[in-house]
Amino acid sequence: MSLLHLAVLSPLLLAILIPFLHKYFKNIHTGWFLLPLPAVLFAYFLQFISTTSHGGTVMETVAWISSLGINFTLKVDGLGLLFALLITGIGALVVLYSIYYLNPDKEKLNTFYVYLLLFMGAMLGVVLSDNLIVLYTFWELTSFSSFLLIGYWNHRERSRYGAQKSMLITVFGGLSMLGGILMLYIITGTFSISETIQMSNEVVNHPLFTATLILFLLGAFTKSAQFPFHIWLPDAMEAPTPVSAYLHSATMVKAGIYLVARMTPVFAHSGTWVWLVAGVGVLTLFWGSFSAVKQTDLKAILAFSTVSQLGMIMSLLGAGAAALHYGTIEDGYYIVAVTAAVFHLINHATFKGSLFMVTGIIDHETGTRDIRKLGGLMNFMPITFTLAIIGTFSMAGIPPFNGFLSKEMFFTGMLRVAEMDFFNMDTWGILFPIIAWSASVFTFLYSMMYVFKTFTGKYQPEKLEKKPHEAPIGMLISPVILASLVIIFGIFPNVLSHNIISPAMGSILPSLLENGEGFDVHISHWHGPTAELFMTIGVIAFGLLLYKFMPKWAGIYSKLPSRMSFNRFYDRGLELLELTSKNITKSYMTGFIRTYLVYIFSFFILALASTLIFKNAFQLDLSDVAPIRFFEVVLVLIMAVSAITILFAKSRLTSIILLGAVGYTVALFFVLFRAPDLALTQLVIETVSVALFLLAFYHLPQIRRNEERIRFRATNALISIAVGAIVTMIALSAHSNKTFGSISEYYVENTYKKAGGENMVNVILVDFRGFDTMFEIAVLGIAALGIFAMIKLRLTRGRELDENK
Amino acid sequence: MFDAVLWISVTFISLAMIGLIYRVIKGPTVADRVVALDAIGISLVSVVALVSIVLETSAFLDIILLIGILAFIGTVAFSKFLEKGVIMEYDRNGDR
Numbered sequence: 001m002s003l004l005h006l007a008v009l010s011p012l013l014l015a016i017l018i019p020f021l022h023k024y025f026k027n028i029h030t031g032w033f034l035l036p037l038p039a040v041l042f043a044y045f046l047q048f049i050s051t052t053s054h055g056g057t058v059m060e061t062v063a064w065i066s067s068l069g070i071n072f073t074l075k076v077d078g079l080g081l082l083f084a085l086l087i088t089g090i091g092a093l094v095v096l097y098s099i100y101y102l103n104p105d106k107e108k109l110n111t112f113y114v115y116l117l118l119f120m121g122a123m124l125g126v127v128l129s130d131n132l133i134v135l136y137t138f139w140e141l142t143s144f145s146s147f148l149l150i151g152y153w154n155h156r157e158r159s160r161y162g163a164q165k166s167m168l169i170t171v172f173g174g175l176s177m178l179g180g181i182l183m184l185y186i187i188t189g190t191f192s193i194s195e196t197i198q199m200s201n202e203v204v205n206h207p208l209f210t211a212t213l214i215l216f217l218l219g220a221f222t223k224s225a226q227f228p229f230h231i232w233l234p235d236a237m238e239a240p241t242p243v244s245a246y247l248h249s250a251t252m253v254k255a256g257i258y259l260v261a262r263m264t265p266v267f268a269h270s271g272t273w274v275w276l277v278a279g280v281g282v283l284t285l286f287w288g289s290f291s292a293v294k295q296t297d298l299k300a301i302l303a304f305s306t307v308s309q310l311g312m313i314m315s316l317l318g319a320g321a322a323a324l325h326y327g328t329i330e331d332g333y334y335i336v337a338v339t340a341a342v343f344h345l346i347n348h349a350t351f352k353g354s355l356f357m358v359t360g361i362i363d364h365e366t367g368t369r370d371i372r373k374l375g376g377l378m379n380f381m382p383i384t385f386t387l388a389i390i391g392t393f394s395m396a397g398i399p400p401f402n403g404f405l406s407k408e409m410f411f412t413g414m415l416r417v418a419e420m421d422f423f424n425m426d427t428w429g430i431l432f433p434i435i436a437w438s439a440s441v442f443t444f445l446y447s448m449m450y451v452f453k454t455f456t457g458k459y460q461p462e463k464l465e466k467k468p469h470e471a472p473i474g475m476l477i478s479p480v481i482l483a484s485l486v487i488i489f490g491i492f493p494n495v496l497s498h499n500i501i502s503p504a505m506g507s508i509l510p511s512l513l514e515n516g517e518g519f520d521v522h523i524s525h526w527h528g529p530t531a532e533l534f535m536t537i538g539v540i541a542f543g544l545l546l547y548k549f550m551p552k553w554a555g556i557y558s559k560l561p562s563r564m565s566f567n568r569f570y571d572r573g574l575e576l577l578e579l580t581s582k583n584i585t586k587s588y589m590t591g592f593i594r595t596y597l598v599y600i601f602s603f604f605i606l607a608l609a610s611t612l613i614f615k616n617a618f619q620l621d622l623s624d625v626a627p628i629r630f631f632e633v634v635l636v637l638i639m640a641v642s643a644i645t646i647l648f649a650k651s652r653l654t655s656i657i658l659l660g661a662v663g664y665t666v667a668l669f670f671v672l673f674r675a676p677d678l679a680l681t682q683l684v685i686e687t688v689s690v691a692l693f694l695l696a697f698y699h700l701p702q703i704r705r706n707e708e709r710i711r712f713r714a715t716n717a718l719i720s721i722a723v724g725a726i727v728t729m730i731a732l733s734a735h736s737n738k739t740f741g742s743i744s745e746y747y748v749e750n751t752y753k754k755a756g757g758e759n760m761v762n763v764i765l766v767d768f769r770g771f772d773t774m775f776e777i778a779v780l781g782i783a784a785l786g787i788f789a790m791i792k793l794r795l796t797r798g799r800e801l802d803e804n805k
Numbered sequence: 806m807f808d809a810v811l812w813i814s815v816t817f818i819s820l821a822m823i824g825l826i827y828r829v830i831k832g833p834t835v836a837d838r839v840v841a842l843d844a845i846g847i848s849l850v851s852v853v854a855l856v857s858i859v860l861e862t863s864a865f866l867d868i869i870l871l872i873g874i875l876a877f878i879g880t881v882a883f884s885k886f887l888e889k890g891v892i893m894e895y896d897r898n899g900d901r
Contacts, residue, residue, distance in 0.1 A: 634819035676864040
């Protein structure tokens with residue numbers, strides 16, 4: 001157990017302690033106990049920069065299930081470290097924010113922080129695991145802890161709905177990913193990601209490749225809220241705002257991005273990957289930004305914005321994967337997309353985190369998040385306003401904030417996709433920059449809506465629950481830190497490039513690097529009057545126009561999206577699923593035993609008849625049958641006539657008598673075939689059961705006494721005839737297929753010699769195979785006790801068991 | 806020769822049993838059927854006895870006795886059922 005393992009598991013260990021700390025230190029907000037942990041972890045992970053910035057990695061292994069190749073292997077490389085820093089850094093800020101956000105008197109803080117710590121540990125595990133099964137384990141733990149956090153206010157119906165929805169979708173993706181992992185294991189024979197990357201050539205040429213790729217992408221797309229699985233994210237906004245800020249903007253939704261980036265070296269040599277990742281990403285980008293404009297809830301705007309930005313990162317990763325097509329660093333034409341992806345990943349975490357916290361402040365101080373009720377808050381909340389300006393302008397891609405830089409690089413990446421002349425990109429590739437550009441216009445639009453509809457315009461005090469005022473200082477610390485980062489990364493982007501971005505890219509595109517080499521990342525504000533610049537100018541100009549004339553064209557939203565809503569599809573699908581399964585179950589579970597017997601016998605017929613036919617099993621060999629005597633024919637006739645007459649008997653008494661006749665005839669057969677013990681037993685048992693039938697007959701309820709003939713049903717007749725025929729056929733075949741002789745010779749020889757008895761049947765029953773007899777005795781004992789209990793024990797509902805009554 | 810005679814006897818008794826079975830099936834009253842069943846029991850006794858001779862064994866003598874007892878018990882049970890509607894009476898002391 002290394003220090004690294006301890007670091008990953010420490011949130012989970014602390015989670016055990018939280019309930020005790022909450023219980024015994026009631027005066028202190030539980031969050032304070034939590035705060036040092038992510039901060040210390042952040043500092044701890046910062047140390048690794050010196051290793052990873054030179055392309056080095058740290059790997060630590062603890063054996064878990066070594067026999068199956070599953071070891072708790074942790075690996076710190078550029079990509080994992082970037083995510084670990086995001087998780088711990090923003091984790092610390094979110095914990096600080098939540099201390100001021102959550103009221104210790106009203107909320108159950110112990111459960112909240114336990115869930116949050118579970119999530120933090122799980123997320124660290126996801127990004128640092130080198131073993132796919134361990135990664136999957138942590139992956140599902142993030143799904144579960146996210147489920148718990150979304151449903152934190154479990155008395156609300158919407159929270160439960162959102163939690164269930166996110167659970168169903170992300171777990172569906174998680175299970176698909178597990179399928180992908182197992183297929184990858186079939187191909188490579190290892191669960192280690194590092195070793196899998198070494199074998200990427202074998203993976204690409206394997207017949208299972210496409211299926212594996214799609215299953216992995218299903219996992220990534222559901223987790224990262226990509227089209228059309230984005231629907232869970234807006235409903236996850238029912239969670240407390242710190243959770244939304246942490247999980248649903250900065251960390252968990254980026255797990256899918258992480259997975260795509262991590263698996264890029266394995267899968268990205270194929271055009272399928274480039275097309276799927278880039279295509280779905282761009283589609284998500286557009287759909288998310290388009291849908292965000294119509295939202296009226298601040299958190300819903302941010303949710304769709306997150307969806308859209310995640311789509312943007314995803315499309316950049318897809319486009320950047322094209323760089324692997326050439327396989328050298330010299331032709332670095334497409335690598336810029338990966339740089340943009342990593343850079344925007346950081347940028348998005350900073351500005352989206354701060355924007356969520358800003359939303360939380362607004363909600364906290366005014367009592368609403370509805371932009372139709374808000375307005376003119378600028379004078380009441382100047383600091384919050386400043387923070388919102390920084391966040392939204394960065395989101396919209398306006399200089400000098402960091403969003404501008406990544407947006408410019410995004411356009412560069414998309415333009416280069418359009419120029420690709422491989423993977424069939426030359427046909428539809430031109431759509432990428434067009435969709436990207438129009439999506440950016442909508443991004444600009446909702447960003448402006450967010451800030452200006454909330455903070456400027458008319459102040460409407462009558463619609464607000466409280467008199468708004470500036471937030472307490474503690475609540476502002478975290479968003480201020482994040483907003484300062486937005487500005488710092490915006491003005492000095494190259495502080496990141498060498499230490500963080502370059503090693504992360506090295507993990508995404510390792511095959512392009514020689515030993516010890518690194519990507520030379522340089523992000524500049526001004527790179528001449530390029531197409532990208534004019535695109536940005538166009539976005540701003542067109543966005544301003546649209547914002548200005550919004551009331552005139554906003555009508556299209558009321559028509560279009562309601563018809564094209566995936567939520568309706570999901571809800572209706574879930575409803576239909578329940579309805580259909582209910583109907584299907586209802587249709588065959590009728591509650592009548594006769595129906596189930598029909599199923600059982602039909603299956604019996606189908607299974608055995610098909611075996612007889614397809615295995616060519618039916619044989620008839622009459623070479624060793626005994627001669628049939630007249631007397632036997634007569635007996636069979638008696639038995640058959642009695643048995644058939646039972647079916648047509650008019651009264652139950654007749655049936656019972658006939659059944660007795662059949663039983664006695666069987667006894668006669670036993671006599672004829674020299675089985676005196678069987679005959680004795682059969683006679684006694686037959687008599688007793690006839691007597692029992694008479695007993696049961698007497699107790700039949702009055703109504704049913706009007707004795708009716710059994711109604712004829714064609715199905716039943718057919719099934720019973722078929723069962724009889726098949727059993728006969730099997731008996732004949734079994735007789736004809738005898739492969740070896742009986743072992744009865746042994747008993748004949750040894751009954752007297754070894755067991756000291758002359759009656760062979762009895763010696764077998766109590767000596768050679770006495771074990772069976774013991775349990776037959778047990779069966780009879782149980783039956784007797786059961787009958788006694790059923791007759792004597794008559795409990796009705798609500799009556800206690802009392803022996804004396 | 807002796808064997809043939811025995812088999813002929815068995816056959817005739819079997820035919821008699823078919824006749825009795827006809828009575829069991831046809832009725833018309835339950836009493837007819839019960840008597841027929843009783844007669845079948847006795848026929849069984851003779852069949853078993855004859856078969857024992859054919860097979861040259863004394864293993865089935867128990868069965869002959871048993872059938873005699875059972876046929877009696879069975880007929881009595883049926884008769885009591887027809888007469889009183891129950892086979893065993895519970896109310897010896899007036900309560901159940």
